[in-house]
Structure formats: C-alpha cells, structure tokens
Amino acid sequence: MNAYRSSIVRIPVPGSASPLEVGGGSFVLIAGPCSVDRPETFYECAESLKAQGAHALRGAIFKMRTKPDSFQGLGREGLELLAEARRRTGLPVVTEVVDPRHLEELDPVVDVYQVGARNMYNYELLKELGLSKKPVLLKRGFTAYLDEWAHAAEYLLRAGNSNVILCERGIRGFDPHTRNVLDLASVPVIRARTGLPVIVDPSHGTGRKDLVDPMSIAALAAGADGLLIEVHPRPEEALSDADQALTPGEFAALRRKIGRVRTALHAEEDLA
C-alpha cells in the first residue's frame, strides 16, 4: 500500500507545538455534532470527545440545508461557541464554510475549513480558500466524478493552498436503505490520483447509526487516512441528522476497535 501514501497536511493544535498530521500513515478521528446548537450540549460533546481520544472537533454553524425552512445553523452567534469549545479542549476546530464573504469572521476560530458536498463545484469559494493557508477538508460532490473532485482540489492547490484533505462521503444511489452509497474504492484511487490524504464520513455516507461502525472499519481497511464522524451526547435531541450520530461511548468503542485493526494491518505491512 506504500504506493498510495499521500502528502501530509499539518493542522495546528491550539496551545501545542506539535501539529496534528493527516496523511502519511496516521489515522485521524474528527468528531462532533452535525450542527452546533445548544452551548452546554456542544461543550459537553467536545469535552467527552477529547476524553475519548478524538483528534479534532467538527461542528457546523453555517449549515447547507436542502429546505429553506430547516435549521440553518447558529451563524455568527455560533462563532463564540466554537472558540470556547476550542479553548476548553485544545482540539482543533473543523467547520463548514458556505460563502466566501464569511471567511474573515471565521478565520480567528477555525482550524480547518470544511467544504461540503454541495459546494465542491463552488469554484469561487474554492479560489478564495486557496488564498488562505489553512487546511481545507474538501468533500466529494453528490455524484462527482473522481476527476471532477481532483480538479476541485486543483482550484485550491493552484491558488496556493497545498493543505488539502479529501473526504469521501458517499455518492447518490438508487436504493432507499442507505442515505448514500459509500464508495470506499474511491479512497485508494483518488489518493493515487492526487497524492492528497483522504478521510471518510461514514455518518453521511450511510445515514444510519448501525452502519457507522462497520463502515468505519471498512474505511480504515480500504486505506483511509481518517474518519469524520457525527457524535452527539444525546442523538435524539440533535437538530439535524439524529439518526446517524454515535454517542461518545459508542465512539470510544469504535476507537478501540480501530486501534486493534490498525495494529493488525501494520503487522502485515511490516512482513511484506
């Protein structure tokens, strides 16, 4: 599998001299609620994720929602919540950006900009993010060709930002049993194509909490450099995507299993 090894993206860790490395053999766990809603719930989630070994905290304050009357995120009011969770835990913060005009405000509290599936083709946004030096997590569009995804990454790279992490999050399928079709074979293919680290979002990729565990391990086995997972202290209270969030306890069990399987996979590589 060495042929597929990617570049390394370094995410600064608040209050630490050692950055979080994505790519190059590590396996990062970025976790958190789909959207940031109540302050205390978010802090509780962040602190339990820190305790359970998550490497970075995700939480959207600007949401892309299909329906205009769905909860659209806290918006600017959420900035202080992200900053506070970051202070309390020391975890780098990953949050979605949906408009180039938001970058200035987001800059002080964001460690990684996430570009969602709906914005993979939003080249004006990508050009603007390319002028930043902050890491960008670029999700694959709903039915993006791998070449289109690679070209979207090039919009960032050519504008000068080489800190690009790709994220497979499932492609649109026809079967109603899962929210999307998680295309794990895309992981080694797009990494070989771009040389960039690739993580997987099994939460949106399946839309089903009971599938997050098996597909997380499958993503690891397929060679992913990490996971983006929805975790919520009480999923039933979440304002979006309640059906697909793990509890912190389930996240911890998954993390232990990942550790064991990584050891087994690496043992094999050493022998090879």
Add this chain to the structure above:
Amino acid sequence: MNAYRSSIVRIPVPGSASPLEVGGGSFVLIAGPCSVDRPETFYECAESLKAQGAHALRGAIFKMRTKPDSFQGLGREGLELLAEARRRTGLPVVTEVVDPRHLEELDPVVDVYQVGARNMYNYELLKELGLSKKPVLLKRGFTAYLDEWAHAAEYLLRAGNSNVILCERGIRGFDPHTRNVLDLASVPVIRARTGLPVIVDPSHGTGRKDLVDPMSIAALAAGADGLLIEVHPRPEEALSDADQALTPGEFAALRRKIGRVRTALHAEEDLA
C-alpha cells in the same frame, strides 16, 4: 395539459413596453454561445439570432469550468460585450452568475440571471438572488432530486423573488454516448410540483449537436415552456462546448419545425 399550466415570468425587453412572457402557453427560445469570447463573433451571433426569431440571448462571461486551467470566461471585460449585443439587438440578456459578490456589477447589463447546475445547491447565492427582482433561470443540479430542485427554487421565492424559471439540463448517467440523460418527464412533474415555468437545455442535456433537433421537439412535446440552446456562427471556433452548438441556420430550421408542431399540439388541445 391545462392542469400543468404554470405561472408567467415576465422578462423586460430592452426598448419595448411588452415584456417577454415565459410560461402560460408561450414557447421561448433563448439562444447564444456557451461563452462570450471574441466581440465580433458574439455580435454576429446575436444579430443572426435576432433575425432568426430568438427571444433572448444567452452568453456567459463568468464560466463554471471543471478544470482550473480551462477558459473561465471573459469576466468583467465581458460586461461591455453583453451590453453592446443587447443594444444592437434589443434582445434580453441571460448570463450566468457564480458569486454573490458579482451581482452589483452584473446588474446593469443582465436581464435574467442564470444559476448553473453546479450552483443549484449554492444557497447563499440563491438567497442573494432572491433579494433581486430580476428573473432567475435555475438549472437542475447534476443529480438533483426533483424535491431538491423545488427547494432550491423556494430559497429564491421565500427571499421575495417570484420570477423563477426552471431549466432541465440532463442528469448524470452511466452511458458514454450522451453527455447527460435528458430527463424530459421531469418537465411536467416539476411544473406541477412548483407551478413555475420550465424550459429545457438540449445542448448540455445531450452534448451532441445531432441530438439537439430531436430532443428540442421532444421537449416541446413533453410540455416545456421553451428552450435554452447553444448557437455559434462557427461552432468549430468556440472556446467551449463546440460539439453541441447549432449554427444560426440550423437554429432557424428548428424554429420553423417547432412552430409547426406547436400548431399541431394546440389543435389537439382545442378539440379536447
């Protein structure tokens, strides 16, 4: 088919008191090159389209291109070309908008804002266009559910802009013979669902010049309120989408056939 009749969107016609009506029984022909490149070629195209009976002129100056090194459109330099073509022909101008920050500049020369397939999910752009009163041509996303398309239109409607025209432009398919799968059954379905007029883009919908004629008539037969067609005086010189553009002469032949078929379809309706 009366059950499916839509609302009417009125596009102001430069120098005329009578607007161009889209929906409600008319059939509009919006034509022009994929992208505006050389001034004289564009004016020539605009003038021959006017002579051949086109109702509005399309031409992109801000292009969405998959690859960052493809021709991205003339950008601001193209504004004057659009304005001049509009002055010479009196045709309303339809052009793509890709960034909310471009609206102010585009406003003086644009009669209809086009939102391309890649931006159907760009809700920040839609919210901004919803604050305008100008008609918006909203293309269906590459694999948008009809409900997602309807919800994208609601972002415009709820922000206060009721001048929304939908455009079916083909969905992503698996067969390499056509660029997309033109989903003509979507036309009556989305119109019944939204009450908005629906036009069809057979040029992007097939990617093949030889299929533009049959699929244009098929779109009319399926109940479309008009067409968005690529026309170029010398398609082989076009900087984008050369394979799918008609010549003005081919456009004129298509327009005559459309007239004949419309008469046949209306005769039937009168008897019913």
Add this chain to the structure above:
Amino acid sequence: MNAYRSSIVRIPVPGSASPLEVGGGSFVLIAGPCSVDRPETFYECAESLKAQGAHALRGAIFKMRTKPDSFQGLGREGLELLAEARRRTGLPVVTEVVDPRHLEELDPVVDVYQVGARNMYNYELLKELGLSKKPVLLKRGFTAYLDEWAHAAEYLLRAGNSNVILCERGIRGFDPHTRNVLDLASVPVIRARTGLPVIVDPSHGTGRKDLVDPMSIAALAAGADGLLIEVHPRPEEALSDADQALTPGEFAALRRKIGRVRTALHAEEDLA
C-alpha cells in the same frame, strides 16, 4: 433525420396479405393490458383497441414479477385467450417469453416475442429466439449501456433472426417521482448504432398515467418508430400496473394527437 432511418421489420397480420411494418417511416401502436387476466376483459380490451386503430395487441401470460407471491400471469391457461383475441380482432399478438422451454407452446399463438428488461442479459433465451424467424421485441435492461443493448441484439442477429425491434423502457433513476427515467435520447443513438427500429414504452418508462400522453408525443418527436402502451378498459381492476394504464378512450385521443404531430414533423422534412 433520414440518416437515422432503420431497417424494416415485417410482422405478419392474421388473415391479411399485408404485414405490419415497423421502421422505415411508419409509426406503430402496440397496446394492451400489462397482463392478461379475465377472458372477457381481455377480449373487450382487444376489440376496443382494434376499433381505436391499434396495430398490434400486447398481453403477457408469463410475467416477470419481482416478488414470488405477486400474480405471475395465467401461464399456459392464457394461450387460448391470446389465440381467441387474435381471431376476434385480426391483430398480431405480442407476448413476453421468459424461458426457452416455453417457445414451442407459444409458437402457434404469438406473432412477436417480447423480451423484457429483466431478460435482456439472458443470452441463452436470446440464442434460442435467434433460431426462430419471428420478430422479437427486445427491451433495454434496467441500466443497460447502449453497447450492451446492441450486443444483446447481436445475439439474435447472429443466430439468424434479423427481425429485431428495440424498445426503450426507461432506465433506473434515483428520483421517486417516476418509476424510471425515460431516456429518449437513446432512441436516435441506438438506431444509428444498430440500424434497427426502436419503439418506446412510456407506460413502464414513467409508471404514471398522467405522463404517458406527453412522453408518447415526446417519443414520437425524438424519432421513435412506435409505442408500446398499456391500455386497460378499467385500469383500477388490473392485476398489475394499474397506475399506468390508459383507457381505450384516452388511447384514441392520444392516437389522434400523434397523427397530427406526425403530419407536422413530416411537413418539415419535406421542406428540408
């Protein structure tokens, strides 16, 4: 459109010296219930279709049903019903064949063998039908590439049967509003590719009675050589596909509209 003109398949008409020609400029209407159930209903349907100008009668006695406990057709008991309807109306009979072992029994009462979407890849069945000289109506598989469809036709042609009619019946899509995505651009493409006549099934292609009329006219406009339409005297009593069947009266109205549009399309061709 002459470039696309196909070969002509001749279907013998019971008690007549003139065969029914499919391809070469004609437009055939093959109609009938999805499955043959009650004798009197079937004869009533056949007779009203004859009166309304249908050219051939469809009716399955061996059905392909997804669930093993769905109505599977009358089977052998239906043979006499097909024969009797044929005697009463003089219409050629089109019926589905699902097993090479059924051919001997079907032979005396069948004028055209239909191969359904589920059997397009059933090459053993195709090889057997290739040894017959009877016309075969070969439907496109659920997500067949156009090349696969052409290759399936070659199984028939190479075995010696050149009487092949293709039928576009919609491909599997992701949107729940229609049963399938009717891919009308496939009509001119597959005809140019194979030289065979191509008809369209708007009933299965949409699954919605209200879309059969617009998509039938659209199929004609796209250049189809005919239609395969579900008609039932009382659709609400049908044992399968009740939602997509026209009544004989609706079929008659559609036939008149088709006549008018064909005249308009041919007038254009004469001028060209």
Add this chain to the structure above:
Amino acid sequence: MNAYRSSIVRIPVPGSASPLEVGGGSFVLIAGPCSVDRPETFYECAESLKAQGAHALRGAIFKMRTKPDSFQGLGREGLELLAEARRRTGLPVVTEVVDPRHLEELDPVVDVYQVGARNMYNYELLKELGLSKKPVLLKRGFTAYLDEWAHAAEYLLRAGNSNVILCERGIRGFDPHTRNVLDLASVPVIRARTGLPVIVDPSHGTGRKDLVDPMSIAALAAGADGLLIEVHPRPEEALSDADQALTPGEFAALRRKIGRVRTALHAEEDLA
C-alpha cells in the same frame, strides 16, 4: 454485530465428512479463474489455491459475455475439467449456471451453483434451482435494489432451497476509474433483511487488481462472511478479466492479512 449474524449454509466437501460452513462467524475464501480455459493451467491454479488455503474453487464453463463473439466458456467440454480439479484438490466446486436446461449435466460435478448478476432476475432459472438442494450463490444484479435481491432469494427459498448465499459484486456507477461501485454497506443491510450469509466479490466489484486487496479487507471489516476472488497463475494469459486477477502468491498474502484482521475484530467482539 451479533444482531446481523446469518443462517449457516453447509457446502459438502468432496471426500470429507465435515462440510464447509458459510455464515455464522466463519470467513470463506472462494477463489479461482474467471473462466476455465486450458486444462493444465486450471489444475495448476486449483492446486496452488488448495495449498494456499482457499476453501472452494470457482471456475465458469458457461460464461455470460456481453458480446456474442467473446469467449463463451468451454461449455460441456469443461465438465470433466471441473470434475478432475475437484478430485485432485478435494475443494468444492462453484460454477455459474445460465440455463435451466443445463442443470442435469452440471449436477454431478457442481457443489455450489452460481447465479451471475445478469441472471438475478431470471426467475425461471431461480425456480428450477429452488428445486435443487444444492447451495446457490446469488449475485446482486447490476443495479438491483436490495429488496429485489431479497425477492430473488425468496424465489429460491420458497421453492424449497434454503441453502442460499448472497454475493455483493458492485453496482453500476458513472465513474470510469472502477468497473463497478462496490457497495459494502449492502452487506450488513441485506444480511439483516434476509438472514442469509453474504460474501463479496472484490474482483468484479472493482475490476482492478490493485484494489482487490484493500477492498477485500474492507469487505471483511464491513461484516462479509467471505470473498469470491479471481486468481490466475498467470493473469496476463487469462481469456477473460485479466486485469482483475490475483496471482496465487498475492492470494496467499491477502489470506494472511485477513487472518490477522479477523483476530483483531474478534478480540473486540469478545470485550463488547
């Protein structure tokens, strides 16, 4: 994962009192060439697979090929090759059946009947196989809904054959980098839905030899009960699917890695 545990299908092993168990916690490796061609190559492949720990031998003598002029398999002449490889190795033989009329001849040399993706909807074949008691390996159709796949299995089960193994082999996608989209989330879902064991075919599922290793481990991680893998002593000489076959040595390395990851996964389960 216990909630997902399936029934157990027992495959008789030639010359042994202990059957091969599929489902219930085991992980079976069925391997062999796509099609049986030269006798000595096939025997060599079978013997090296036996030596490397494969549990059953696959090899088609009746092939389903898209083009009528592609190699269609040895047909009846291959029966003796299957029988001889079985005698030499003691491995149960899995071979594809494409026509109900072939069952009588295949019966003496076949331990598991494979139904390919193209025949998942061939209900007449399924009904006939349902009358047998031999295990049936039922592949998912090219774009079969999970419900359709489950219903196809019911055709076997209701006819009296409960020895059904399902096989995910990828669904048709739009991206040209892989032959199919291997839908690993289908594994836990279809097993919970049917209670049947589910194996995965990473060779057809990706069409790329370099993806067989990562997707095999991913299939194990997703909960599959085994793999169906193409192996050929000299892939470049294979008459079909040369690009996706492993060598016996690569198969052996994969088997060792699988063993290690299974241990890691089971350790986790014991703790849970």
